[in-house]
Amino acid sequence: MRKKAYKKLKSLLGARCLEDKLGRLQYSYDATQRMYMPDVVVLPESTNEVSKIMKIAYEHNVPVVPKGWGSGFTGGSLNVEGGIAISLEKMDKIVEFDKDNLMIWVEAGLANYDLQEFLEPYGLIFPPDPSSWKFSTIGGNIAENAGGPRAVRYGVMKDWVKGLEVVLADGTIMQLGSKNIKDVAGYDLVDLIVGSEGTLAIVTKALLRLYPKPEHKKTIQMVFDDMKKAARTVSFIMRNKIIPTSMEFVDRDAIMAVEDALHIGLPTNADAILILEVDGNRAEVEENAETIEALCKNADGVIRFRIAKDEKEAEEIWVARRTISPTLKRIADGKINEDIVVPVSKLADMIDASQKIAKKYELKIVNFGHAGDGNIHVNIMYDTNDEQQTKSALKAMDDIFTACLSLGGSITGEHGVGITKKDYLERQVGGDVMELYKRIKKAFDDRNILNPGKMGL
């Protein structure tokens, strides 16, 4: 059955249909390091071709997994049931740049970075800035509803995607959404598809809203003697009605790992560092920075408060946040990296729970991330050669999810569910909601061929 489909794909796409092992290997993994070989890889160049591919897959009931550059952390783009990997990499063009409406139509395979580069000369930005922005694609960002440090002020993908061109499982091409700022005609399928991890439709093009590049910004560093005090300061700032652009944090172990690797003079007596950025027009930035200084300089637990005087100092401040991931290997070779999120007011409680879990299992748990969103990257470190530690790490992860859910949190703030968290989704949303998800999935994809096995569906 599947072989017939692959034969048709080969004759449709020729050299853009990869059947050899080496070709397929390149599309068999993502940032989870797990590996699932697709039977065949196709590289369409247009929405029409995607539609033709889907018609073949639908006819022969073959699973299809859409892919960008494979930077996902939850296995969302892996062919867990084999079948067809459909890479959008050749669909990376800017289709229409509408300066009058500050919007742009792009193909899904365009890298976030390439979009930002294109916009730079026009003084515009596309606000969502996931850490993977240099290589992750707009299509992938849409699939996971990606955020990034700027999300505190500017929100996530969903806030910036106005329209989509998609292909359904049976090959139907649909244009959804519009350039209209307000539009309440019919169900909002754009917002349903953003964040649906490639399970409802294949996004081939997206209409994105753009934003004027903020003229000014200020970067602020606050060093704390206690992580929980840092967490409390985050909600204190929000409660005082200041909404910074970014509000990132790193905990003690993250600071030590970075300092140990780079010797950049990070305060080794610190339990946590908060990094804030405010942006906007000059007056707004000055006023917000002053307010934050007045509120926080002498706040409980603050042992250093610094506003960067120039771009160079700002960069120095950011180094402590940006270089964590690569330096964590100094702690242990194994790492379970989660992206739980809790209401901002519960951040200190979650950090407390994480510290207790670390003690219970005698493991290092390094926390850093987007404090302003309550979005914590929890890194459970373990020695992969130590069987006991490996088991403990998995148990610790389970405890982390339990603690997070009991605080009203979510198992994922920006990485998605994919395969790595599929067993936890029902615990969060409940059985009735899972059943409704399945019925919605069926409304889009009655043969369950689009990215099957993801999100517990």
Place this chain on the structure above:
Amino acid sequence: MRKKAYKKLKSLLGARCLEDKLGRLQYSYDATQRMYMPDVVVLPESTNEVSKIMKIAYEHNVPVVPKGWGSGFTGGSLNVEGGIAISLEKMDKIVEFDKDNLMIWVEAGLANYDLQEFLEPYGLIFPPDPSSWKFSTIGGNIAENAGGPRAVRYGVMKDWVKGLEVVLADGTIMQLGSKNIKDVAGYDLVDLIVGSEGTLAIVTKALLRLYPKPEHKKTIQMVFDDMKKAARTVSFIMRNKIIPTSMEFVDRDAIMAVEDALHIGLPTNADAILILEVDGNRAEVEENAETIEALCKNADGVIRFRIAKDEKEAEEIWVARRTISPTLKRIADGKINEDIVVPVSKLADMIDASQKIAKKYELKIVNFGHAGDGNIHVNIMYDTNDEQQTKSALKAMDDIFTACLSLGGSITGEHGVGITKKDYLERQVGGDVMELYKRIKKAFDDRNILNPGKMGL
């Protein structure tokens, strides 16, 4: 069949189940002035009661229409197929006010105005401010994804609803969403239900984000000698990266109607007035107002530019916009009021088209509305005693929709589809998308008992 259900409802709710004609009459109409009698009206006091009502309706296959205060313009809350009217009016409480996370859980029957009153002493606002805010409910605002003048800067309901408690057609109660600022676990059912006009589920409670009340604002009036120049100025301001809080417009006939009724000294040589409001902290407001003055004071077509010096002057400026609807009766007794929306860059083209259509049918078409969103309230005026004019008005409406869609617009920016526009939705979104809507509707409501006959479903 239905009678059995009504008997059960009576024994469940007693005096809160209205069966008499006078009682039902009060729930038989909305702002469209059309009238459909429900067979029975129920007034639940809790989500559990709503669930019990739905279980009865589901068992006996009886249509159920959820209602707020009936201020809708498209018939969304009318019992077009009879059955049960379920008014949420007794569910009007504030459930949980979470100052730390700037969020609030409220019952769906709470009036928008009562929420704003509650928030006032805390220096907070709920940004969506539909013109009906004094009497429309949060549940109704959610059903239509309502906007309002502030939407240019603050967005619409969807941007501020973080969670919902809903009851499905079969009585299942679901908690959707969370206080987490970012949350990508599962499909986003909150964003799907907001704007679904009561066809997917009955919203009983909502978790809303709040916002600090802007400390300062400035109101600007610009008078133009040509409506199209005013429209062009709107996109000119946006292109220059200024995003005001509100950007409203009124056209010549609207100005004349207001002046004729109130004699407040509106410039009778004007073809259009733009009203802008900027808000935020003092520095931001000053800078934005100055930039707008520099950009627009001598712009093409501006015959008067005025920044209100105080609250009293601001009120005077707003009168021209706020009093239009009641004064339109001076032009003619019949009015078809639509809320089309076009991309902001197409505003001038749409006004042009509307003027040509008015000429073609020899009718007055008065335009006003939310220029900053491209959202135009088109009012086709006609004499209801003149059969020819009445026919022409309907034809003109059809032409307006055709022109709007050909400019990439939408048939509704904030009023919804309901029954008045159900024949136009397919023209906008296409047959394939309509089929998908129907499959999604079925995933929620397999017996089609929730608000049937709306949105062309």
